[in-house]
Amino acid sequence: MVWLQMNAPAKAGLTCRGAQVRGPDVRDHLGRFSGQRCRLADTCVTEAAAFVREIAQKQAISRAHANCGCAGSGVAAREGRETIACVTEAPAPFTVPFAPPDLGAAESDEVQRTLASGWLTTGPRVRRFEQEFAAYVGAPHALAVNSCSAALHLSLLAAGIGPGDEVVTTPLTFCATANMVVHCGATPIFADIDRATWNLDPAATEAALTARTRAIIPVHYGGRAADMGRFAAIARPRGLTLIQDAAHAIGAVYEGQRIGAIGDFTCFSFHATKNLTTGEGGMVTTSDAAAVQRMRMASLHGLDRDAWARYAPGGRTDYQVQMAGFKYNMMDLQAAIGLHQLARLDDILARRTAIAARYDAAFSSLPLRRSAALDAGMVHAHHLYPVCVDRTIAGMTRDELQQRLRALGICTSVHFPVLHLQPFYRSRYGFTPGMFPVAEAVADQILSLPISPALTDDAIDRVIEAMHECFR
Ligand SMILES: Cc1ncc(COP(=O)(O)O)c(C=O)c1O
Numbered sequence: 001m002v003w004l005q006m007n008a009p010a011k012a013g014l015t016c017r018g019a020q021v022r023g024p025d026v027r028d029h030l031g032r033f034s035g036q037r038c039r040l041a042d043t044c045v046t047e048a049a050a051f052v053r054e055i056a057q058k059q060a061i062s063r064a065h066a067n068c069g070c071a072g073s074g075v076a077a078r079e080g081r082e083t084i085a086c087v088t089e090a091p092a093p094f095t096v097p098f099a100p101p102d103l104g105a106a107e108s109d110e111v112q113r114t115l116a117s118g119w120l121t122t123g124p125r126v127r128r129f130e131q132e133f134a135a136y137v138g139a140p141h142a143l144a145v146n147s148c149s150a151a152l153h154l155s156l157l158a159a160g161i162g163p164g165d166e167v168v169t170t171p172l173t174f175c176a177t178a179n180m181v182v183h184c185g186a187t188p189i190f191a192d193i194d195r196a197t198w199n200l201d202p203a204a205t206e207a208a209l210t211a212r213t214r215a216i217i218p219v220h221y222g223g224r225a226a227d228m229g230r231f232a233a234i235a236r237p238r239g240l241t242l243i244q245d246a247a248h249a250i251g252a253v254y255e256g257q258r259i260g261a262i263g264d265f266t267c268f269s270f271h272a273t274k275n276l277t278t279g280e281g282g283m284v285t286t287s288d289a290a291a292v293q294r295m296r297m298a299s300l301h302g303l304d305r306d307a308w309a310r311y312a313p314g315g316r317t318d319y320q321v322q323m324a325g326f327k328y329n330m331m332d333l334q335a336a337i338g339l340h341q342l343a344r345l346d347d348i349l350a351r352r353t354a355i356a357a358r359y360d361a362a363f364s365s366l367p368l369r370r371s372a373a374l375d376a377g378m379v380h381a382h383h384l385y386p387v388c389v390d391r392t393i394a395g396m397t398r399d400e401l402q403q404r405l406r407a408l409g410i411c412t413s414v415h416f417p418v419l420h421l422q423p424f425y426r427s428r429y430g431f432t433p434g435m436f437p438v439a440e441a442v443a444d445q446i447l448s449l450p451i452s453p454a455l456t457d458d459a460i461d462r463v464i465e466a467m468h469e470c471f472r
Contacts, residue, residue, distance in 0.1 A: 095409030096462050099273035102348060102454040106340040114336040122300070122329045123308040129335035130283070132342055137250075137260025139285035141292040144335060145299050148247045148269030149176040150328035151284035152217070154295040155265035156184045158288070159241035161214050168208050169217040169245075170200040171420045171439045177217055177245050178419055187429070189213070190420050192436040196372035198222070198386075198446075201438075202230035209234075215241040220249035220259060222415065222448075223275070223381030224371065228254050228262055243267065250275050251349040253379035260285040270334070273452075275348060275383050276341045278334035299328040351453035352382035355460055359385055359449065362464040366471050367393045369445075384415055388445040394471070398447050401470055408466040411450060418443040 114125060126144050134142035145151050161167060163185035169177050171190040178188035191204035200218045216235055218226035226244070235242045244259065246252070247269035252259045260266045265288075268274075270281030286292055300306050302325030310317045341348070360370070369388035374380055389398040396404075402412050418439050420431035433440065450463055 093409075094411040096411060096450050096455065096459045096466075097452075098411040098413050098448070098450050099452045100454040101272055101277050102351075102452060103277075103337070104340070104344070106343070107337045110336040110340055111333060114332050117332075119308075120333050121308075121331050122306050123312075123332045125332040125335035125339060126330050127308075129330075129338045129342070132339065133260075133283055134285060136342060136345070137258045137266075137285055139260050139266070140287045141289060142260075142283055142285045143292050143295050143299065144330035144338075145282045145284065145328045146330055146334075147176075147271070147280055147328075148245070148267050148282040149180060150299065150326070151265075151267035151269075151282040152176060152180040152243065152245060153183055153326070154298055154328065155243045155267055155284055155286075156180055156186070156215065157298060158286075158291040158295050159215055159243065159264065161186045161241075164212060165214040166210060166212040167215045167217060167243075168200075168205050168213060170219050170221070171418045171436045172198060172221060172416055172443060173219045173245065173419055174247065174416055175419055175422065176247075177219055178425070181217075182428075186214070187212075188425075190431070190436055190439075193221075193439045193442065194227075195438045195442075197224060197227075198371050198442055199224060199226040200231075202227055202234060205231070206234050209238070209240075213238075213240060215243055217243045217245050219245040219247070220252055220381075222371075222384035222386055223248045223252050224374070225249065225252045225254035225259055225378055225380075232263070241265070247271075247274065248383035249381050251345060251379070252381035253377070255377045259381075264288065265291075270338060270341075275352065275381055276338065276345055278330070278338040278341070281330055281334045281338060297322055298325040301325040301327065348453045349381065352451060353380070355451050355453075355455065356380070356382045356385055358460055359451075359464070363387065363467060366467065367395070369393070382451060385449045385451040386415060386446050387449065388442060389447055390445055396470075398445050402447055404470040405466055408469065410463055410466045413448045414443075414446060415448050416443065 114120065130142040130144050133144070134140065143151075143154070145154065156167070161181070161184045165184075165186040166189045167181045167186055168189045168191050169181070170193055172193050178190075181188040189208050189210075191208040192201050193199060193204075194201040199221050205216060216231055218228070218231050220226050228242075228244075231242055234240070242263040242265075244263050244266040246259050246266045249259045250268050254262065260268070264286060266285045268276075268283045268285075270276055270278040270283070272279055284292075284295065297304065302321050302323035303319045304322050305316075305319050306329070309315055310319060363370075369390060371386070389396065389401050391397050394401070398414075402414075405412050418436065419425055420429075420436060421433060421440070425431050449467075450459070
């Protein structure tokens with residue numbers, strides 16, 4: 001809902017349903033008017049949001065010119081001061097948030113104990129978290145860092161990726177996947193997605209390989225494992241490194257093995273919305289003992305020993321800088337949360353699976369498309385619950401459905417606008433619409449519905465009811 005706050009009958013106009021509404025009519029048009037705060041009718045929300053932005057811009061201009069007395073700012077200043085003293089955009093809170101974190105007493109008690117211990121940065125809790133995480137996914141080694149982006153960057157560097165190299169990945173991903181390739185001085189190459197799974201298409205990947213290709217980054221989109229068998233068959237004979245972006249995929253299983261146990265490097269995210277959260281954070285797993293040692297050093301400035309090794313009882317405080325490293329280390333404060341999230345990860349995943357199953361059943365009668373059913377031996381981590389809104393079938397666009405759900409208090413999100421059409425990628429690499437048609441079509445239609453173990457059955461009922469109401 002949009003609120004306007006006025007101190008006089010508004011002279012400025014507001015467009016609603018294509019008609020200009022001016023002067024005092026603006027107030028008449030509002031759904032409710034109490035004192036100086038006016039609540040707009042639902043139908044006006046989009047137009048009002050544009051109106052609010054326009055006025056805010058005028059106010060900013062008048063503020064910027066407050067002391068110069070320039071005539072050009074007069075109109076903006078008058079409108080800003082005289083007609084609408086204060087314009088606020090204060091949408092009513094969502095009744096169902098998109099992905100609230102699921103944190104319990106165990107996490108907050110451990111944080112309290114960490115604070116009381118006096119050791120906040122990388123130390124014994126991070127080491128324990130790494131060991132327990134590696135054991136959970138079935139990987140020989142794990143390195144905790146402060147984000148999945150850091151994990152991707154360190155993995156690419158450990159694989160020796162640098163200027164002149166090419167790395168193939170999906171355009172249906174968050175920008176961090178390809179940004180990290182750019183940070184290595186290498187070139188991200190996109191290949192289209194599979195239309196049934198929405199993951200990177202192995203055949204398109206193979207077609208995108210050149211003599212300069214050094215690595216492939218499959219993304220386990222939404223928590224659904226990419227086709228790692230086919231990627232291994234493409235990568236191994238050519239000596240390419242397989243780096244998995246598993247930001248969404250803690251808990252996913254590929255052919256009986258947890259994601260994290262296979263491939264050269266697997267990178268996880270513990271961002272606030274993820275299946276396992278530490279607020280911000282990440283982990284990289286690998287079977288390469290030498291690589292994990294180099295990555296550990298690179299994650300803390302290139303020092304040969306971290307602070308815990310230097311200041312724990314019996315440690316030596318001196319250090320040597322062995323490389324120009326980064327500040328990517330995880331704190332014990334984050335690991336304190338992660339340890340307890342990991343301890344109940346199976347419950348967290350079971351709740352996500354149950355929510356997804358309820359949505360599957362409830363939406364089977366709606367004109368929506370979902371990704372294909374899983375093959376045997378696979379487990380979906382259900383980080384996202386995306387549906388595809390094809391206007392020719394649904395009778396509305398994805399954006400229209402999102403607006404309707406918004407008006408009903410349901411928060412949704414889009415994962416993702418295609419990466420190759422983002423301004424940086426267009427201008428640096430010359431990508432244009434139509435280059436990856438499957439990803440582009442999916443990205444135009446896809447909508448992620450609320451999913452989190454912290455959402456109650458009532459909240460999930462509200463999403464289901466709202467979806468049915470939108471299609472009535
Ligand atoms: C697919 C994907 N990769 C990488 C990232 C980056 O994760 P982080 O925020 O932990 O760096 C995200 C974040 O949401 C993501 O969705």
